Amino acid sequence: MTRLIVDNTAAVPPTAQMALRQGQAEVLLDVDLQADELRRRAHWDTKPILSLDLLNLLLTMPVSSAVPAEGFSDYDWRRLKAGSRIGAVDITGGHAGPRATRRAVPPLTVRHATVRARHWRTGLSAASRFAPYCSRDLVLDGLPADDLELRLEADYLGVGICVRGDDPDQRVRRVIEPARFRPARYTGASWLFAERLLAEHAVMLEG
Numbered sequence: 001m002t003r004l005i006v007d008n009t010a011a012v013p014p015t016a017q018m019a020l021r022q023g024q025a026e027v028l029l030d031v032d033l034q035a036d037e038l039r040r041r042a043h044w045d046t047k048p049i050l051s052l053d054l055l056n057l058l059l060t061m062p063v064s065s066a067v068p069a070e071g072f073s074d075y076d077w078r079r080l081k082a083g084s085r086i087g088a089v090d091i092t093g094g095h096a097g098p099r100a101t102r103r104a105v106p107p108l109t110v111r112h113a114t115v116r117a118r119h120w121r122t123g124l125s126a127a128s129r130f131a132p133y134c135s136r137d138l139v140l141d142g143l144p145a146d147d148l149e150l151r152l153e154a155d156y157l158g159v160g161i162c163v164r165g166d167d168p169d170q171r172v173r174r175v176i177e178p179a180r181f182r183p184a185r186y187t188g189a190s191w192l193f194a195e196r197l198l199a200e201h202a203v204m205l206e207g
């Protein structure tokens with residue numbers, strides 16, 4: 001697990017970079033951290049939420065508003081009880097009967113993925129896996145002699161192409177702009193991706 005220490009004193013939302021490996025490709029993710037949610041989880045020592053069923057259910061609930069138990073199926077209520085044990089939901093009783101209050105929100109938002117690979121097909125394959133979550137760039141050491149197929153596939157997939165060359169001091173040159181990321185809606189799968197990133201990278205806020 002990688003431990004990230006982030007300065008939370010700035011006025012803008014804190015950001016971080018998270019490194020991953022996808023086969024033979026290296027991936028660097030630019031993320032915006034949800035500081036309030038990370039502080040809440042740290043205070044209650046809660047764990048990442050790795051149940052897609054629970055995350056899909058949470059997305060149907062308002063945040064911080066109690067919902068009566070009769071509004072859920074027996075299966076969903078069991079999911080919420082499990083969620084209460086990891087700090088995602090509060091379950092309360094009272095005269096009106098049991099209620100569930102959603103506390104958890106996504107802990108981070110992925111803004112951009114930068115993929116580095118020696119071979120462009122490998123890089124495009126790795127970059128394609130992040131299509132549901134963010135915009136993407138592929139950084140190559142150089143372009144193939146005949147780069148038409150690369151350009152066509154990258155344009156079709158919406159992946160930007162950059163070339164850095166052999167000299168480490170040389171500036172990266174952009175060849176193709178990445179497509180703008182336009183999510184149709186926020187899904188449980190997107191939230192699960194954020195939770196898995198959090199599980200792999202322990203984030204500590206300072207300040």
